[in-house]
């Protein structure tokens with residue numbers, strides 16, 4: 001019926017420090033929603049599958065060096081190259097659960113000392129998330145979780161700066177979940193938030209653009 005044709009999917013973004021549990025929670029959420037018959041896909045940024053994504057991946061692995069503003073714009077370009085696909089998925093009724101988005105873009109670059117407004121500017125016009133879910137965990141606690149890997153930003157001092165910038169970016173629309181709770185509790189809370197968000201979008205909440 002016409003209701004179905006016009007109902008859109010939701011853009012749900014998970015953010016948090018490295019090792020906050022974002023990636024496993026995104027995967028669990030998507031599996032669970034699919035199991036409930038909801039049309040949903042798991043996305044992540046950076047999307048390392050594109051040629052821009054491969055440049056980002058080499059930079060993160062410390063295989064290449066790039067100027068701070070240059071890599072910032074590549075991360076942004078990596079979202080822009082996915083924007084039209086993102087919009088068509090959402091308009092066709094598929095929800096997207098995205099592991100990191102523009103907030104990671106701003107928080108990580110600002111942690112290097114770049115101006116926040118400068119960092120936000122290339123994100124303006126990307127699709128605004130319908131819900132940002134932030135997995136809160138202290139940088140110290142995150143670092144204790146089996147340690148960091150070898151990628152560029154996986155150092156405690158840097159993660160502390162990122163945490164400060166996430167705190168500055170956060171607004172009342174964000175849902176913050178205590179990343180120290182048992183996995184299953186987090187999973188249940190995220191599912192509730194996602195279902196609520198999906199229902200609102202289905203009911204006609206319009207798509208919006210960043211930066212809000």
Ligand code: 2DT
Pocket residue numbers: 045046060075076100101102104105106108109153
């Ligand atoms: P993963 O470990 O989640 O693959 O992230 N990052 C990410 C940025 O600096 N800017 C961005 O726009 C995005 C999306 C966060 C790889 C690292 O890349 C950082 C961690």
